[in-house]
Amino acid sequence: MLVKDRGKSIRIRKLEVMHRRVIKLHPKYLTMEDELSGRLAGHFGEQSNDYFLKPFRDFSVMHDLRLTAHESYFQIDTLLLSPRYLLNLEVKYITGTLVFDHLNQVIRVKDDGSEEAFRNPIFQVKRQQSHLIEWMIKNRIPPIPVRSLVVMSNPRTIIKAPPSNKDFLHYITHSPYLQEKIKMIDKMYTDEKLTIKEVTKLSKLLVRHHCPENPDLLKRYGIEEKDIIKGVYCTECFYLPVVRQYGKWHCSRCNFQSEDLHLATLEDFALLFGPTITNKQFCDFLQVPSRHVAKRILRTLDLSYTGTYKNRKYLLPYLL
Ligand SMILES: [Zn+2]
Incomplete structure (x- = not known):
């Protein structure tokens, strides 16, 4: 059951307006255009991933949650809730090849062969998971296991990791394998920790605490009123x-x-x-x-x- 849908974020909607209205000669125009295309690719990647969640009707599904943690925020792309466990999905749309080494360093090799260091998405989901657990403790939710997965939504992304990297197998999947992965995880959690009523209460509480991001992009890109058509x-x-x-x-x-x-x-x-x-x-x-x-x-x-x-x-x- 879909509890919270994903729309385009305020950030993307603002970038779209700026793309339409800021004069093309503005020195930051191309940087802004790059940010917009990157974020739109991510947004459509997340949307296409939703297709693979369709068979799991027993879960309550929530998209795009932003919650407070220690005076700051953490974001969750997709959260699946069941009485037995919660599953946090971080959806990534990446082009090129991602190489994980045995120390969990990640290098992205672009199609033109150039390399760059990449923020390790496994650390990112681990952090989200611990923030979510803390948030639930603070909001007096009875303890329930939380699992996390990084879902690669671009089927062309090549991911390389040494067999010794256990975290990799535990946390990373390509979206076409997501259903199999969820079925596997599902078998591991058989005890009901929450009642259906408590799951509904938790999802309502999450919606109520959701705090959408509203960044000041005009300031960030140094855009003044005179630059706007x-x-x-x-x-x-x-x-x-x-x-x-x-x-x-x-x-x-x-x-x-x-x-x-x-x-x-x-x-x-x-x-x-x-x-x-x-x-x-x-x-x-x-x-x-x-x-x-x-x-x-x-x-x-x-x-x-x-x-x-x-x-x-x-x-x-x-x-x-
Ligand atoms: Zn027209």
């Missing part, structure tokens, strides 16, 4: 800016017309600048010359607001 964009062909004529937005590139294209652009605004907007900001960002038109559009959205007429701030619910 304003205007309403066409959701069909991504052309920007579309113009408003007789109460409709009209795209001059693909001829798409719609009354509510401003919704997608307001989402962009919220992701870039935060969840409130004034009439003035609306006119400026959506390039609407008339504040009366802006007011009319804002009124149709039925947004909650704070402040009096002139300083009114409308709440954009897109980030919630």
